[in-house]
Amino acid sequence: MKSFIHDQEAAAEEALAGILSLTDVPLHRVGSHTAVVYPENRHRKVKVVVGGGSGHEPLFLGIVGPGLADGGVAGQVFAAPNPEAIFDTMQEVQPAEGILLVYGNYSGDVLNFGVAIDDAKAKGIQVAEIRVQDDIASAPSSQREDRRGTAGDIFVIKAISAAADRGLSLQEVVRIGEKINFHTRSLGVASRAATAMDSGEPMFDLPDGEIEVGMGLHGEMGVRRSGYEPSELLVPRMMGMLLADFKETELPLTRAAVMINGLGGTTVIELLVIAGQVRRFLDAHSVAVVHQTVGQFATSLDMAGFSISISQVDDELEPLLEAKCRSFCYTKP
Amino acid sequence: MKSFIHDQEAAAEEALAGILSLTDVPLHRVGSHTAVVYPENRHRKVKVVVGGGSGHEPLFLGIVGPGLADGGVAGQVFAAPNPEAIFDTMQEVQPAEGILLVYGNYSGDVLNFGVAIDDAKAKGIQVAEIRVQDDIASAPSSQREDRRGTAGDIFVIKAISAAADRGLSLQEVVRIGEKINFHTRSLGVASRAATAMDSGEPMFDLPDGEIEVGMGLHGEMGVRRSGYEPSELLVPRMMGMLLADFKETELPLTRAAVMINGLGGTTVIELLVIAGQVRRFLDAHSVAVVHQTVGQFATSLDMAGFSISISQVDDELEPLLEAKCRSFCYTKP
Amino acid sequence: MKLDVEQTRAVVTQALKQVAAQRDRLNELDRGLGDGDHGTTIARGANAAIALLGTAAPASVNEVFTSIGGAMMKSMGGASGVLFGTFFQGAKACPTSPVLDVGTLAGFFEKGVESLKQKSKAVVGDKTMMDAVVPAVEAMAQGAANSQPLEAVLQQAAEAAEKGAQSTKGMLPRFGRARTLGERAAAAQDPGATSVSLFLQGLCEGVRGL
Amino acid sequence: MKLDVEQTRAVVTQALKQVAAQRDRLNELDRGLGDGDHGTTIARGANAAIALLGTAAPASVNEVFTSIGGAMMKSMGGASGVLFGTFFQGAKACPTSPVLDVGTLAGFFEKGVESLKQKSKAVVGDKTMMDAVVPAVEAMAQGAANSQPLEAVLQQAAEAAEKGAQSTKGMLPRFGRARTLGERAAAAQDPGATSVSLFLQGLCEGVRGL
């Protein structure tokens, strides 16, 4: 099946027009970049700028809005945004005290945000960064610095933005950012590769009838390839891996904010079934669920599969995750 | 690719557990039915109960919440809910003055809601109904009574619920319901049939590389089958058909609430691109867009494709569509 | 020939089983014409009805039919749930009887088809279950009027239903989801009509086997 | 042999065109190792650079290289945008020159590879563009030190890059997205290294054709 988009090179630019057409959250474009800002968070000392490749919609432009990021920058499909777009977005959000950049821990993003940070520092802008590292399949817990960012982005951006809304200093917001980053873990499973827009061919090899636990948003290798399994079996296994990961890092899961994320090609009814199974598991393991949400938050084009993200919350993080926010990607009313 | 759901017969029941696991809108189950109520809209004289088959998630259980429906009833996948479930849900919402039932105009729904209405009337419950008829491809404008309900459900349920929130009488809410139903038109296009959960086979025949404008949510025949076309060509054609339909019924489109709905298997980046193209068309045709939203609201399992729903609003309807509401399916902050 | 309540229950259970057993074939037929779920739906209804008959203690033969109608109405959903449910609940409007003879059964089904017509709006020729149920019930009424034996009348009814179901091939659908398919669906056989035929066939065999 | 600014611009444009022409092949290589977009990305960068060279009036040969580096950095995104951009911007740190001889070019590329190493963290053997660019620049430096002619040095550099790119087949990837594929990606040839080789090949042919 072919994409309705006729030209992959134009996709990011055209999707931007779509983001700007939405009426619930008024956004402004940054110059001629595929980047937007929400300029109304005037009370913040620290502004939050996020970014990453396109193809993960509603991320990253969709997470800009009240209670969330001040600016978002998107690259081409599956490519980190360029340093100039990042830098111009930082300029546009007009920081009072400083800027916190939040992005997934991928080499392309690290490189491009790195150049932008150097440029910003050279201009005297105070800037810090959080590289989201929630994907437990991407490296062992002893090598957290190698872990990739996936749907955990949402909880991390949410808590950081709520902290910024409180008028905290850059140092404090960074502290909270590091904490929520450490407290957030995700695990995904894919049952079909994403389809390349132009060719209509699978972007990587995952034979029909097979699934891969831990496969990354760009087809990065996971931890376990096997034949088809229904979510009834998969969910307890994946939840077990997540709980074990929390334990390994001496942060046992007791009080959880939970997100069931569709990777693009998985139906809403499946996601709901999975959500019920996740909840049953957590109830059985005496984990208090303070928040549970279901939707498409961080996709990989039309990859079929889902991910489960869990944040271990405490009295500091819970209200930050519960604070009101509004955006195309994520809304807390 | 197989569904993560192992048993289609259990899907509606398990998805209900998922709906109940969500924390943003606390819902209660109705008896042992796949039905939920949100009991907190105490100020309403008229309660709103909606329903339809499963497989269209986030509809129909997902549209229950503050500012939206009081009760929702889901049938099995692609099957109308049974009369007992509908009747028990009506009982559960405890109407002060009466109940308005809102459902898509499909023969199965008409039959099942019809039996429930007879039962309710026999018990002295005051009840009225609105059959949503937004799909312009399903019958000519001269035979509106034969048109099916699709994503236009959302605008119809939204306006009706907001009217109920104002404490209006059943008669008034029905008047508004009929108005928004007449004012709402949709048109969809499919590029891949939905996949049956159990067999993994396409549920109906739509050859790869072909698309069908007007195909219904259950594969009902559309108005035009052709080879692949990108949205760049499709959107103007579909918008032209929608505008012509408004015109034919002497309700020219001048002020629009717009919804771009993904049918299940179409990526968010595509929906955004389409949203931009829809907006460009409306701007060029001097239609004022008061509201535009993008998402998955009324799906057909993993059918690939999208629909465009447009309500012609006036000073009465616009504030009803803009009023706050909150649910899994649709939130206006 | 007359059946008591217990025999009626056994025979009806048997007939429902035969319908449920054709689940996949009925789905397949519905794939050509509707949304591919008629087999699943009717099997769900039949199984719910069988389960109810297994635990309930019907006080009359009417109750055997009204309870399966109720079970189908409650469990099936979809268009067919109401239609089959309504049809079987025709027995509610008939005088309560402890035995089932040809007149009783014809009476139940005549009432059933009457309510069904009100709900359905479809007539013979519209490519629905009506194409099977209407001629079958007519055959039954005629047989009863002529005081033919139950077995023979059921045989004629089952044959009429089967012929009716076959006749839907080539008809242009005008009701339900199939309507929207127009020409695309002309060749297909209607699944609802097929279910009716399967049920009557099962009833006929069950009675013959007593 | 020395190139003036105009010749340098022509030759570099030619080399970029040769890289962009291999878009599909480079995508194909990236499909085996990364996310299948290296051809698209490098072609986007090369085309942006070509467009800029077509309108800008570089005042020095340094500017030819820094502007293509800037254009690539701005337009490409992805890992390779920064890496190729950084490499070409090495010329910024070199003395401004109106002509390009073997020493100037070697100087640009030596500076380029130096900054690249800082950003990249990868070393030869990690299955990245470093496997092509490092030996190529070494060959160039050596040729320049021996005062060999530009054409001969470019020929050796292009050969070293090609050999380096070939050598990535069989290496276990340790950087970028490919890293996560481990054994699955061992057999594939690195697309970034291939782009480096294509560029140097193009430069070599361009100079030879002057």
Ligand SMILES: Nc1ncnc2c1ncn2[C@@H]1O[C@H](COP(=O)(O)OP(=O)(O)O)[C@@H](O)[C@H]1O
């Ligand atoms: N209005 C109607 N009158 C008579 N029979 C109908 C009508 N609508 C549908 N049917 C019957 O129902 C059958 C389809 O049943 P089923 O697939 O279970 O329900 P749904 O159409 O809701 O999916 C059709 O084959 C047809 O025989």
Ligand SMILES: Nc1ncnc2c1ncn2[C@@H]1O[C@H](COP(=O)(O)OP(=O)(O)O)[C@@H](O)[C@H]1O
């Ligand atoms: N850390 C690194 N050091 C050197 N080269 C790298 C590094 N990361 C990636 N690369 C190079 O970039 C190429 C991939 O580029 P590209 O596909 O354009 O970007 P992305 O990986 O963001 O999709 C790889 O083939 C490799 O040569």
Ligand SMILES: [Mg+2]
């Ligand atoms: Mg990429």
Ligand SMILES: [Mg+2]
């Ligand atoms: Mg159905």
Ligand SMILES: [Mg+2]
């Ligand atoms: Mg059906």
Ligand SMILES: [Mg+2]
């Ligand atoms: Mg790549």
